[in-house]
Amino acid sequence: MSSRFAPRPTRTTVRGGETAIPQGMPRQATASRTRTWTPHYPLDLGLTLGPLRRGPSDPTFRTTPDGSAWRASRTPEGPGTLRVALRTGTAEAEAWGPGADWLLDRLPHLLGDADAPEDFTPRHRLLAATAHRRPGLRLTRTGLVLESLIPSILEQKVTTDEAYRAWRLLVRKYGEPAPGPTPPELRLHVMPDPRTWTLIPSWEWHKAGVDNKRASAILRAARVAARLEEAAAMEPLQAQARLELIPGIGPWTSAETVQRSNGAPDAVTVGDLHLPGIIGYALAGDRRADDEAMLALLEPYAGQRHRAARLILLSGRTPPRREPRMRVGNIAPL
Known part of the structure; x- marks a missing residue:
């Protein structure tokens, strides 16, 4: 195991500071807070934070060649930008904006400190081999619901490319530039606040390729955003139940959300077009498995079923494609 991922005792340092001020930029815009934190476990930054990224051009999540991950979030304290990188096993973080502190x-939770992979016992050699090859996988916990809920709603019943495009267009048009001296080429943006989501005109949803059903679900969620954000502090099943009170949010969407906001290790994504076949093929050679068969195969991993699914997806063992890809829709020109 490389020294980068060698377990080390937890150590935390927090300090205030300022970055160099680019010419012409107001001084208060560059005030930053920094923190270093050393996990006591192996950590792969890409695997852990990867689920938060909605496509390669996600305006709220970007990576840079130096290995840094940049996130723009709307926190309870306001917009914030976070840059985090691993240096010899230590997470070095810098943040800007009202949400910096x-x-x-919550940096440790973001990097999987609340996760408990030791509770997972592989019962299939594929899972055991993948877990051994991926010791740095941790389940992130953002503590923020809407930033995962809205893109999950956009992903309902469409291709990922369509959903990523809609998220990118809406965030860049109705969000705001991320605070701090972020590299301009990243074009990092904070997603719109709840009120702004409710004010997006119907034709703008249409131009982004979002049908009325998904747009209406987002509007209903945005109107009760404060109540939904409370779900981040709940047990995952309670959190999912809270989210599913909103028409248009079902088990698929709630699971996709709490996997990220709550770090839920057992939240299984049911109702997915591809996942049952992938899990069925990996564990039983059954590429035609449905949700019922998938849940039966994952039953030995109760309490850790989402982790089992992540490991299967990371294993690369997927059924050969025999059917055409899902057709890409485009409602914008209609």
Whole structure:
């Protein structure tokens, strides 16, 4: 095992500071907070934070060649930008904006400190081999619901490319530039606040390729955003139940959300077009498995079924494609 991922005792340092001020930029715009934190476990930053990224051009999540991950979030304290990188096993983080302290306070949870992979016992050699090859996988916990819920709603019943495009267009048009001296080429944006989501005109949803059903679900969620954000502090099943009170949010969407907001290790994504076949093929050679068969195969991993699914997806063992890809829709020109 490389020294980068060698377990080390937890150590935390927090300090205030300022970055160099680019010419012409107001001084207060560059005030930053920094924190270093050393996990006591192997950590792969890409695997852990990867689920938060909605496509390669996600305006709220970007990576840079130096290995840094940049996130723009709307926290309870306001917009914030977080840059985090691993240096010899230590997470070095810097944050800007009103939400900077909130983001830094929760850095350990973001990097999987609340996760318990030791509770997972592989019962299939594929899972055992993948877990051995991926010791740095941790389940992230953002503590933020809407930033995972809205893109999950956009992903309902469409291709990922369509959903990523809609998220990108809406965030860039109705969000705001991320605070701090972020590299301009990243074009990092904070997603719109709940009120702004409710004010997006119907034709703009249409131009982004979002049908009325998904747009209406997002509007209903945005109107009760404060109540939904409370779900981040609940047990995952309670959190899913809270989300599913909103028409248009079902088990698929709630699971996709709490996997990220709550770090839920057992939240299984049911109702997915491809996942049952992937899990059925990996564990039983059954590429035609449905949700019922998938849940039966994952039953030995109760309490850790989402982790089992992540490991299967990371294993690369997927059924050969025999059917055409899902057709890409485009409602914008209609």
